[in-house]
Amino acid sequence: MARILITGGCGFIGSSLAFDLTSRGYQVTVVDNLSRRGSELNLSRLLAKGVEFANGDSRDPSSLEKLKETFACLVECSAEPSVLSAAVGDGARSLLDVNLLGALNSFEWARRRGVPVIFFSSSRVYPYDRLNACHYRETATRFEFVDGCPGVSPAGVSTGMPLDGIRSLYGASKLSAELILREYAAQYGLPAIISRCGVVAGPWQMARADQGIFTFWMARHYFRLPLQYIGFGGNGRQVRDLLHINDLTDLLARQVSALVERPSDFKGDIFNIGGSTRSSLSLCEATEICRRITGNEVAITSMMEDRPSDVIWYVSDNGPTGRAFGWEPKRSPEDILQDIFTWIKDNERLLREIFL
């Protein structure tokens, strides 16, 4: 069976995909510099499943050059994934080194070896100033989209949303890498898929306050630690769609298989990925679910000031993605938060180091 390379393969999405592909009979190699706290926990689980590991840094081209095997596909998941990185202070250079230079190094490697690429991009490529200027209705628990935004409808944000605007340095790093990959596809014929992903959550996400918010929310309830609603009125009504990691890996396995079998069909095509309107929730709705599942009520304070680059509402219109790959997400926000709760409960001693 074909061998797949996953960069950032000890992270949340990369490791989950490695397990899924292994169970489908693929051979998998992961490259990671283990910079994300908790990735070392995923590494020991991956090694136990026979996944090959190379300790490497995407910023250094020789990390991939050293690999001797033949690969049928590269899934590029190595990144600094927080939209808040470099939001203040001097972090721009290191963010761009990882997210842009690292991506470029992997595209160059793939071009020279003729390996098709799936690049993990983000919903953060869509400009937040445009999204926040849309018209929303405020209900008792959430904001609901009404109108006023080209490319956006109550079904979500489509890939047709105009991209001129402000999006955060994180979003800019992802969009820049996308543009380069599309040129590689057009000029060099490198088969490629670009996956613009919204919020993903599930077991083995080593969540932090600035990344992995719904897993973080459940962990804070589980360990009875305080939380804060930040911005947009300070009452937790901002909305995201939420995708279970297993729904994501189900789609990614279909994308890998399509890219391996029909590489010439993919020329840098862009797909939105998310839970869609079927799995959207606000923070205060997440609080209610976490309370119900854990039986714990934690103190939640309010901060009126918005966080840098934050959006009132983001839901992925993933209709075209579903039609292209015969896929739809199956798990609800309740299912997702319940799975995270069970994972924390079953691994409490290990996870104290991460969440406390």
Ligand SMILES: NC(=O)c1ccc[n+]([C@@H]2O[C@H](COP(=O)([O-])OP(=O)(O)OC[C@H]3O[C@@H](n4cnc5c(N)ncnc54)[C@H](O)[C@@H]3O)[C@@H](O)[C@H]2O)c1
């Ligand atoms: N998790 C989400 O909700 C989400 C949403 C949208 C997009 N994404 C994107 O998906 C991809 C994977 O995200 P994730 O949630 O698994 O993040 P993660 O932080 O869990 O995984 C990233 C992995 O990359 C590794 N890494 C970081 N810098 C590296 C470098 N220079 N060289 C080699 N390895 C390096 C980290 O150690 C980590 O294991 C990222 O590109 C992220 O931007 C994630």
